Amino acid sequence: MRKLAAPILLSLALPALSWPQAASKLAPDARAFVKEDAPVLALTHVRVIDGTGMAPRREQTLVIRDGKIAALGDAANTKIPEGAKVLDLSGRTIIPGLVGMHDHMYYPAPGGPPALYPQHAASFPRLYLAGGVTSIRTTGSIEPYADLELKRSIDDGKMAGPKIQVTGPYLEGQGAFTLQMHQLKDAEDARRTVEFWIAQGVTSFKAYMNITPEELGAATKAAHAHGIKVTGHLCSIGFREAASLGIDDLEHGLVVDTEFLADKKPGACPNPAAANKALLTLVVASGPIHEMIHDLVAHHVAITSTLPVFETFVPNRAPLDSRVLDAMQPEARISYLRRRALISDGAAKSDWPALFKKELEFEHEFAKQGGVLLAGLDPTGYGGVIAGFGDQREVELLVEAGFTPLEAIHIATANGAEFLGEGDKIGTLAAGKQADLVVIDGDPSGNIKDIEKVETVFKDGVGYDSAKLIESVRGLVGLR
Numbered sequence: 081m082r083k084l085a086a087p088i089l090l091s092l093a094l095p096a097l098s099w100p101q102a103a104s105k106l107a108p109d110a111r112a113f114v115k116e117d118a119p120v121l122a123l124t125h126v127r128v129i130d131g132t133g134m135a136p137r138r139e140q141t142l143v144i145r146d147g148k149i150a151a152l153g154d155a156a157n158t159k160i161p162e163g164a165k166v167l168d169l170s171g172r173t174i175i176p177g178l179v180g181m182h183d184h185m186y187y188p189a190p191g192g193p194p195a196l197y198p199q200h201a202a203s204f205p206r207l208y209l210a211g212g213v214t215s216i217r218t219t220g221s222i223e224p225y226a227d228l229e230l231k232r233s234i235d236d237g238k239m240a241g242p243k244i245q246v247t248g249p250y251l252e253g254q255g256a257f258t259l260q261m262h263q264l265k266d267a268e269d270a271r272r273t274v275e276f277w278i279a280q281g282v283t284s285f286k287a288y289m290n291i292t293p294e295e296l297g298a299a300t301k302a303a304h305a306h307g308i309k310v311t312g313h314l315c316s317i318g319f320r321e322a323a324s325l326g327i328d329d330l331e332h333g334l335v336v337d338t339e340f341l342a343d344k345k346p347g348a349c350p351n352p353a354a355a356n357k358a359l360l361t362l363v364v365a366s367g368p369i370h371e372m373i374h375d376l377v378a379h380h381v382a383i384t385s386t387l388p389v390f391e392t393f394v395p396n397r398a399p400l401d402s403r404v405l406d407a408m409q410p411e412a413r414i415s416y417l418r419r420r421a422l423i424s425d426g427a428a429k430s431d432w433p434a435l436f437k438k439e440l441e442f443e444h445e446f447a448k449q450g451g452v453l454l455a456g457l458d459p460t461g462y463g464g465v466i467a468g469f470g471d472q473r474e475v476e477l478l479v480e481a482g483f484t485p486l487e488a489i490h491i492a493t494a495n496g497a498e499f500l501g502e503g504d505k506i507g508t509l510a511a512g513k514q515a516d517l518v519v520i521d522g523d524p525s526g527n528i529k530d531i532e533k534v535e536t537v538f539k540d541g542v543g544y545d546s547a548k549l550i551e552s553v554r555g556l557v558g559l560r
Contacts (some may be wrong), residue, residue, distance in 0.1 A: 104529075106237040106542070111398050113206070113240045113552070115536050116543030118165035120145045124155055126169035131176040131493040131508035131523055133486050136525045142174065144515040147541035152511050153533060159445055173523050173530070176509050177214025177516035177539065179496030180242070182331060182386050182456020185230065186222045188463050190415035190558050192333070194332040195258045197460070199223045201230050202560040203553035204459070204467040205241025207407065210549035211468025212518035214530070214539045215497070215506055219331065219384070219456065220286040222260045224249045228281055240544060243516075245284065245500055246279035252298050253290035253316065264291065265560075267298035267536040274302040286331070287312035292347050293325060300326040302522065309499075311384065314338075319372055323379040329454070329499070330376070331384045334359065335435050340368055356431055364441045373442075373449050382452040382499055385443050385491070387477035392420070392464040394436045395427035403532075403550070404466050412558025416463040440481040447483070447491075454499055455492040466557055470551075472531050475524075485528045516543040541553035 106114065121144040128140040130152075143151040143160040151158050160166060165306040185204050186197040201224065208216060221227045224246065251270060252261045264270050274285060285455050287310060296317060297407025300310045304326060311329035314322055318339025319330055330337075338344055338355040340362060362369050372524050376383070391398045398420075405413055423430070447453045455478065457470030465473075471492070478488035505514050517538045522530030534546040 088205065093352075097108050107239075110237055110240045113544050113548050114542055115545040115548075116167070116538070120150075120161050120164040121541070121543075122160045122164045122166045123169050123174065123331075123519075124160070124166055126519075127173040127487055127523060128152070128509060129173060129175045129486065130510065131490055133490040133494075136169065136173070136523070142509070142517075144538070144541045147515055149509060149511050149513050149515050152509060156249065164264075169519060172520070172535070173520045174509070174517050175212070175520065175524065175531075176190050176507055177242075177400075177518055177537065178212050178455075178471050178475075178492050179500070179507060180208065180213045180216040180456050181384050181454040181496045181499070182219045182458045183208060183216035183467065183471070184216055184220060184222075184459055185227055185265045187412075187466075187557060188461070190409075190411045190463065197222050197258065198560065200467070200557065200560060201226060203407070203556040204509040205230065205234060205239060206352070206549040206553050207467035207469070207557075208242045208471070209240055209468070209537055209539065209544055210534065210546040211471050211548075212467055212520075212534045212537050213242050213471045214516040215245070215502070215536065216502070217245045217284060217456075217496070218247045219284075220250050220288070220313070221247055221282075223281060224277065224280070235483065242539070246282045247284045247286050247311075248274070249280040250288040251285055251291055251295065252288035253292050253295060255290040256288070261288070262510055264295050267292075267294040269297040270299040271302045274299050278303070278306050278308060282512055283308055285310045287314060287322075287327070289313060289315035289349050291316060293317055293321065296327070297325045315352075316347050318344075319381075320375045323376055323381045326481070327381060329382040329545055332386050332390075333439050333446075334364075335390060335439050336367065337372070339372070353431075354445060359438060360431060360434055362446050364438060369442065372447070373446050373451065376446070377449055377451045380452075382454055383443065383446055384454040384456050385474065385478065386456050386458040387439070387443075387481070388465045388470045388473045389461045390432075390436055390439060391457075391473075391477065392461050393423065394432045395424045396432050397436070398464055401469060404464070404469050406554055407466055407469075407550070407554050408463070409558040414461055414531075415558075419462040420464065440477070443478070444482040452495060452499065453491050454496050463558070469532075472534075475531050476528050479528045484514070485525045488528065489524065489531075519543075
C-alpha cells in the first residue's frame, strides 16, 4: 500500500534454528504457558489437515517424541508407544503451524504525527503463538537489534513465541514517512547496509516505497551473493521492473503496483489515489495485469498476501472482533474505532470496495497461473490488525478470494515454509518433521471460521495454552 492515513509497512527474515525445545529447558516466563510437555505424546482420534492440500484424514493418531512427529497414521494401525501420554482429540482438528510471511514485531502508536511504530516484543510473540503461528518472517524491521535479540530469547527458551526469521531494516529511499527508517543515499549505501546487517544475522531484506532502481539492484545483488532473498513493498518501482532487477517476493499484491498509471515517472512514487484509479479501469483476467502476472511467474517472483490490512480500509467490512479490541490498550482502541468511523462516513466516495475485490481476484488468478502465493497479516494500517488474530483472518479471506479452505491452509503453511527453505522441517505434517502444529476445536475444512478456535499450539513438541497466552497480554497492544 501507499501513504494512506497510516501507511502500511513491510519486512523479511532469519533462518529458524529449529532445535527441539523441551519444556524442562524453558525459563519460568515461558513455562507458565505450557499445557503439554510429555516426553512422548499421542494425539488420538483426531482429524488431520496435513497442509499439502490433500483431503482431511479422520480418526488419526499422531505421536510426538523429542520435539518431532514420530508417527502419523490411521488410529487403528498406528502403535502408541508404551508410557506415552494419550490425548483423545475427538471432534478436533490438527493443522500445521501457520507460517506468517508478513508478521512484524511493531504496531502503530495511537495519537497524531509523527508516525511512530513502537516495538511490541511483550505482546506480539505471545499473540502470534496463541493464534497458531509457529514461524514468522518479520518482513521489515523498525528495530532490527531488538528483533534479533527477541529471536535469541525465544530460541533459548526465555520467552514464549514463534520461530522468527528476522528481516533487516527497511531499504528505503529518500522520502520515508517515519523517522524510524534510514533513507538510503545511493546504491553504495544500499550495498553497505545489506552487507552490514547480514553480518549481524538477518536473513532477508525488504525494499520500501521510495527506493530507486539503482539502489534496489545493488541491494538485491549483494543479498543474492549471500544466498539471501529480497522482498519489497514498492511504489517508486513497478512489479515488472522489480522482477527484472531480481527481486524474490512482492508484498501486498496488485493494489500497491503503480506501473499501470500512465504518467508515472521512472523511479518516483506517484500519487496513491491516482495509481488506485488507474487499477479500477483494468481487468485481472486479461490485458496489462494478466501480462504482469505471467512476467512475475516467469521470473519466479512470489506474492505475499496481506488481505487483513486492506480489509480495514473497506468501509464497514472488517469484523469488530472482541478478541482484537480486548487486546488493545484503551488509547489504541479509541484511535482505531475513531479512524474506522471516519472511513465508514466516507463510504459513498470510497474506491476501496472495488479495489479490495480486485485484489481478491488478482491473488486467486496469480496462484491459478502458477505463482507462489504466501500469507501474512501486516499489523500496521491504522491499528485494526493484530498479531495472531490477523493471521487467522488472512486464511479466512483467502477463502473469500476463491480458494478452498484446504488450499488456503496450504498457502498459509507449506508455501511459506518452502519459500523460507524450511519445507523439510515445517509447513506440513509428516513423520520426521518438527512437531509444529495447531489443535483446533472444530473443522476448518468445513467451516474456515473454525480456524479461530485454537486450543493448543505445539512448537517443537511443546504444547502452549492459547487462551493463557492471549489473556496474559490483554490491553497491551498499542503499548508494548
